[in-house]
Amino acid sequence: MAGVYIAYPFCSQKCTFCNFASGVFSPDSRRRYEEALLNELRARSWTSPPDTLYFGGGTPSLMPRDFLRAVMEAMPSAHLGEATLECAPGTVTPEAAEFWVASGLDRISLGVQSFSIPELRLTGRRHTPEIVAREISVLRSAGILNLNIDLIAGLPGQTVDSWRASLDWIERLSPPHVSVYIFEVDEDSRLGREVVNGGRRYGAATLPGEDLTAELYEIAVDCLASAGLARYEISNFARPGFESRHNLKYWQLEPYFGFGLDAHSFDGLRRWSNPDTLDAYFALPPIEQAAADRAEERFFVGLRLMRGIEPSAAEWSRFAEPIGKWLDAGMLERDGSLLRLSRHGVLLSNEIFQDFIHA
Numbered sequence: 615m616a617g618v619y620i621a622y623p624f625c626s627q628k629c630t631f632c633n634f635a636s637g638v639f640s641p642d643s644r645r646r647y648e649e650a651l652l653n654e655l656r657a658r659s660w661t662s663p664p665d666t667l668y669f670g671g672g673t674p675s676l677m678p679r680d681f682l683r684a685v686m687e688a689m690p691s692a693h694l695g696e697a698t699l700e701c702a703p704g705t706v707t708p709e710a711a712e713f714w715v716a717s718g719l720d721r722i723s724l725g726v727q728s729f730s731i732p733e734l735r736l737t738g739r740r741h742t743p744e745i746v747a748r749e750i751s752v753l754r755s756a757g758i759l760n761l762n763i764d765l766i767a768g769l770p771g772q773t774v775d776s777w778r779a780s781l782d783w784i785e786r787l788s789p790p791h792v793s794v795y796i797f798e799v800d801e802d803s804r805l806g807r808e809v810v811n812g813g814r815r816y817g818a819a820t821l822p823g824e825d826l827t828a829e830l831y832e833i834a835v836d837c838l839a840s841a842g843l844a845r846y847e848i849s850n851f852a853r854p855g856f857e858s859r860h861n862l863k864y865w866q867l868e869p870y871f872g873f874g875l876d877a878h879s880f881d882g883l884r885r886w887s888n889p890d891t892l893d894a895y896f897a898l899p900p901i902e903q904a905a906a907d908r909a910e911e912r913f914f915v916g917l918r919l920m921r922g923i924e925p926s927a928a929e930w931s932r933f934a935e936p937i938g939k940w941l942d943a944g945m946l947e948r949d950g951s952l953l954r955l956s957r958h959g960v961l962l963s964n965e966i967f968q969d970f971i972h973a
């Protein structure tokens with residue numbers, strides 16, 4: 615069965631590290647967008663009903679209730695095995711949580727990013743650890759136990775001590791799922807641009823170096839494992855049974871359909887994506903991408919999963935050169951018919967995956 619992704623790109627501020635197609639737009643743009651997205655959703659013909667739903671952003675916890683209701687009504691009637699809403703801390707109230715549950719949502723992903731106030735202020739975020747703790751308790755009281763917290767390793771000003779303090783909050787709050795992303799320097803975020811141009815704004819001059827960031831990530835892997843959260847994908851950690859069913863579809867090459875700004879889709883054979891600016895989304899059709907090469911994708915998408923992949927005989931032979939190179943370097947491990955990233959290999963994954971493209 616397929617997953618459905620709904621993009622809600624509206625935020626109350628643009629965070630300095632953010633390179634997503636999201637931001638602060640006028641109320642008119644928002645209304646026009648909601649109408650366009652509903653039209654897109656209603657126009658889809660379904661061969662089978664989806665079984666997972668994911669509202670990402672942007673900040674979908676800011677969605678007006680009428681819009682959320684209309685999206686749920688436009689979905690083919692099916693029993694959703696998982697329905698996630700991304701929330702920015704500071705947007706969760708008891709009324710909102712009850713409404714989300716009544717609408718069929720059963721998983722909340724909180725974009726906390728850090729529990730350190732100086733780090734948060736440099737990103738433009740206004741929440742505090744206490745707000746996060748209170749909102750988690752509100753969500754649990756409303757019956758939502760399937761909770762994720764997002765953290766970013768490598769934020770400006772981050773140190774081993776401040777990172778350990780953030781991980782202590784994770785232990786205290788005990789969410790069953792945590793995502794740890796490594797901050798990537800690129801010109802699509804204000805902070806990334808500042809770093810590339812040698813500036814100092816947004817704490818750019820205090821960005822941890824690559825070695826420290828790798829150390830922070832490794833500390834998280836160990837701390838989360840001791841808290842019972844096993845790493846099942848490069849950036850994702852969960853208690854058994856709480857792995858994200860929707861996100862697993864991406865890594866297992868199962869079909870998913872995205873609606874809204876910059877939303878990506880894959881029907882098992884073809885990939886396409888929506889334009890990434892509002893004007894283009896209103897005016898242009900989706901952009902068809904090159905036909906998927908399933909063998910290549912099994913490597914550079916499937917290897918993100920810690921359990922690894924089971925290449926076919928043809929794949930062992932086609933990719934013999936990159937497999938041999940990275941096995942020799944200790945970055946890949948072979949376990950019978952399984953191939954997976956080693957602990958060191960996880961940190962070099964982008965470089966490793968490149969070798970499987972057009973191999």
Ligand code: SF4
Pocket residue numbers: 624625626627628629632633634636637671672673702725
């Ligand atoms: S990080 Fe989240 S809340 Fe901040 S601008 Fe990006 S999408 Fe919006």
